[in-house]
Amino acid sequence: MDLIANHITHRFGDLAVLDDVSFTVGAGEVVAIVGPSGCGKSTLLSILGGLLQPTSGAPELRGAPPADSLNPLTFVFQDFALLPWATVEENVEFPLLHAQLSAAQRRVLVEDALRRTGLTDFRQTYPKQLSGGMRQRVGISRALAVRPAILLMDEPLSALDSQTRELLMEDFVRLLADGGMGAVYVTHNLEEAARLADRIVVLSRRPGRIREVVTVPMTRTERGETAAREKLLALQNQIWSLIRHEAIDAEREVQHA
């Protein structure tokens, strides 16, 4: 199943946020979206996931989702969006409650999702008892439970410390390794984008337009190797040079806002 951004334009009142953004996320492909602060990255993701109505253009799907997918487009949120009154297990089970599944079927899906994210021993824990990294694991586990075709990740690591980010990045690489699941990964962190994405969509300053689409010229497995570091660093520098001036302008604009 492909996800297509078809000439998406969006305005918040008089403020133009996105201007004619078009690209396609192929089945099993990971596309990162980067750009200066306020360029509309998260807005674009909300539109792609059907949480926000664009002013013009539309998000579209092409092809059938996997047969076992209960929610083909599934978000992983920056702030985790966990129900604080529910245990880890209940949070993971939450999106399955309204699906036409028996309790036994739900249990199998929850077990599998908890196992894949290393949360089996934390099933009865409440979110407030968990570290930020573990909370995001619950968010990922909840997303995996519905067998998504494409994960929509809105800066999923930005609220975490660098060590936890590194560990979760390894988890993402592992989860996306077999190409069975694609992702749109919004980030301001160029290292994360270069590490995870097959292609990187670089947006301009507001209103966000596509400046360039950069293809990462190696597999995700290769990127973990020491020899690849220089190439990845060069790629990050290349993207940074594209957005640096606009990032400076955007930051000044925010400060004067």
Add this chain to the structure above:
Amino acid sequence: MLDRAPSTDTPVKSEATRRVRFRGAGFVPASSRFGGWIALALVIALWQAAGSVGLVNPLFLPAPSAIVRAIYELAMSGALWQHLSASLLRIGVGWLLGTAAGIAVGFAIGLSRLARSVGITFISALFPIPKIALLPLLILWLGIGEEPKIATIALGVFFSTAISVYSGVDAVPRNLIRMAQSFNVPFATIVRKVIWPGALPAILAGFRITASVALLLVVSAEMIGAQYGIGAFVLQAGNLMQTDQLLAGVVILSVFGLAVGKVINLLETRLLHWR
């Protein structure tokens, strides 16, 4: 190999050192477990002593022992239960009716644009009216029996409940609702599984307020038109200058308020254990 720094780093003593002054004390008030009870016992003891040695005229302020005796006599004569049961029935029915209506209207205001624009206008206009002022009108509409007293309590409870419920619904983090929508969770399930538990802390805080409102209104309503009830009893005792009985009624009201507070604490502990 890494060069390691010495494990201890003693300051060079060439100059006199002085300790950095601690400035972080205070602003963390902690209540002691028994402090309140000890203070209460001390006040009662002083009050009793003042009464016993004749410093205070018992007509103006009866001693605690006289109040306890009055409560005991009331209990033994059966009058206490008669008055208490009448008040409890009015509070119970009025509170339940007002709470049910307040929750329904509060949720409607919290969830529907139409209900919000209409409801908030009406609530803003009617909430500040002292509900007891409506009692004569309610008597005119509903007759002289229990109904106007219950309706007065229900009205008082309704407005506070509706306000706390829609404030609670408004305070539910929008990201949780968007999360549920992103999983195609139906509206009714979002209300039941996200909005209701998210609004519950505000709803329970509202219960604490409405319990006090109900107590206030039952006493006022019973003072205006009732033969039985704690309010009627306090009024009769006052008219007859039986100040020990009057204060017995006040103590009973206070104990009732404390008991309701304890029940709400218990509810909060049970339902909001995740906080």
